[in-house]
Amino acid sequence: MRMRNVPRFFLMAAVTAASCWHLSAQEVKFRTIPKEVVEGRLRDCPEKSAQRWRKLEEWFKAAGGGDSLSEQPVSGYPDPNVICTLRGESDSTIIVGAHFDNGGWGHGVIDNWSGAALLPTLYESLKVVPRKHTFIFVGFAAEEEGLKGSSFYARHMTREEVARTRALVNLDCLGLGTTAVLTLSSDKMLMDMLVRVAGALKLRLGVGNRQGARWDADSFSGKIPKITLHSITVRKGNVANSFSDNWDEVRWDEYYNSYLLAAAYLAHIDGQLKEERAPSRFAERASGQAQPAFFK
Numbered sequence: 001m002r003m004r005n006v007p008r009f010f011l012m013a014a015v016t017a018a019s020c021w022h023l024s025a026q027e028v029k030f031r032t033i034p035k036e037v038v039e040g041r042l043r044d045c046p047e048k049s050a051q052r053w054r055k056l057e058e059w060f061k062a063a064g065g066g067d068s069l070s071e072q073p074v075s076g077y078p079d080p081n082v083i084c085t086l087r088g089e090s091d092s093t094i095i096v097g098a099h100f101d102n103g104g105w106g107h108g109v110i111d112n113w114s115g116a117a118l119l120p121t122l123y124e125s126l127k128v129v130p131r132k133h134t135f136i137f138v139g140f141a142a143e144e145e146g147l148k149g150s151s152f153y154a155r156h157m158t159r160e161e162v163a164r165t166r167a168l169v170n171l172d173c174l175g176l177g178t179t180a181v182l183t184l185s186s187d188k189m190l191m192d193m194l195v196r197v198a199g200a201l202k203l204r205l206g207v208g209n210r211q212g213a214r215w216d217a218d219s220f221s222g223k224i225p226k227i228t229l230h231s232i233t234v235r236k237g238n239v240a241n242s243f244s245d246n247w248d249e250v251r252w253d254e255y256y257n258s259y260l261l262a263a264a265y266l267a268h269i270d271g272q273l274k275e276e277r278a279p280s281r282f283a284e285r286a287s288g289q290a291q292p293a294f295f296k
Contacts, residue, residue: 028197028264031128033121035256041117042175042255043247045109049101049141052116053082056100056139059120060084064127074141074152081149082139086123088131091164094273095136095224096122096266097150098171099143099216106245112143114231114250115171118259125263126270133166133270140216150216154223166273168226170217171262175255176231180206185217187225193272194227197265203257208232229262 041059046052053071060069060082068087071080079101098115102108119137126135142148157165167190179198181191191207198205217226231254 028200028267029129030125030263030267032263033125033259035252038118038121038256038259039252041121042109042114042250045107045113045117045247047102047107049079052100052102052113053079053139053141056082056116056120059117060123060137063120063124065120065123072153072156074149077142077145077148079141079149081141081153084120084123084137086127086131086135086137088134088270090132090134092133092273093136093161093165094133094266094269095138095165095168096171097138097140097168097216099140099149101140101142101144101149103144107247108245109247110173110176110245110249112172114174114255114258118171118174118262121259122263122266126266131270133273135266135270143216147214147216147219150219154219157223162223165224167269168217168220168224169262169266169269170215170226170228171230171258172215172228173230173232174258175250175252177233177251177254178204178206178231179254179258179261180208180230180232182209182215182217182228182230183207184209185215185221186227190225190227190269193269194229194261194265197268198261201261201264203261205261206231206233229258231258 044055046055057069060066065084065086068085070083070085072083073080082100096119098119099112100116102113103111116139119139123135123137138150138153140149140153143150167187169190181194183191195205213232215228215230217228220226
């Protein structure tokens with residue numbers, strides 16, 4: 001999360017899904033990674049960004065993604081975006097992103113090794129069954145330098161790549177407390193589906209925004225539907241980008257719940273999103289075509 005000068009909390013409230021809503025086991029089929037593995041990866045947190053992206057590559061390779069692993073050099077920055085692709089039955093794409101760089105305050109455990117460390121874990125969780133969509137996991141570089149990594153990635157997406165991307169799921173600052181969704185800039189239908197999954201799994205879900213903050217998902221505004229998961233709370237709002245950002249601030253049960261929710265959510269939207277989506281406003285301007293709904 002990239003902060004501006006005057007941060008302020010805007011909203012934080014607990015929500016629950018309708019109890020009558022049901023998810024079948026097939027809809028959310030994924031491999032559950034043990035808690036000790038998820039926790040161990042967060043504890044294995046290099047302080048330097050150059051060590052972090054190499055650690056992500058190591059874990060992606062261990063998860064079986066070595067042949068689909070690539071680096072995208074980011075202009076003007078020494079560390080690349082790390083990309084690992086899980087091929088699906090179609091070219092329709094869901095991007096899962098999290099920045100890995102440390103802003104230099106504290107150890108950068110919450111902001112944002114908490115999100116980045118989940119990327120290889122989610123890859124491992126989803127690959128257990130064939131997926132309809134192709135998942136692209138991206139460790140974004142240089143978020144703390146002004147969203148440089150995600151902005152570079154978004155700018156270099158072709159019109160075809162934009163048109164076939166169904167969603168961006170961004171993970172940032174998890175583990176401080178209950179998983180929350182950034183409501184002001186997230187797609188409403190993607191949020192509705194997240195609420196339903198949380199309700200089905202009986203996991204608490206918060207909704208909230210932080211004024212003055214910028215997130216990697218902002219780089220994709222006007223291009224693709226997006227949603228950001230975080231855990232920023234009023235009480236713990238000053239941990240990110242501070243010298244307090246270390247393992248002492250992590251609520252380990254909540255962090256594991258964030259992993260479970262993210263894995264189930266990705267498995268669910270894989271089955272719910274259409275494999276074809278009309279161009280976003282970005283591609284629409286280039287093609288002159290109208291944009292219909294992209295959900296079933």
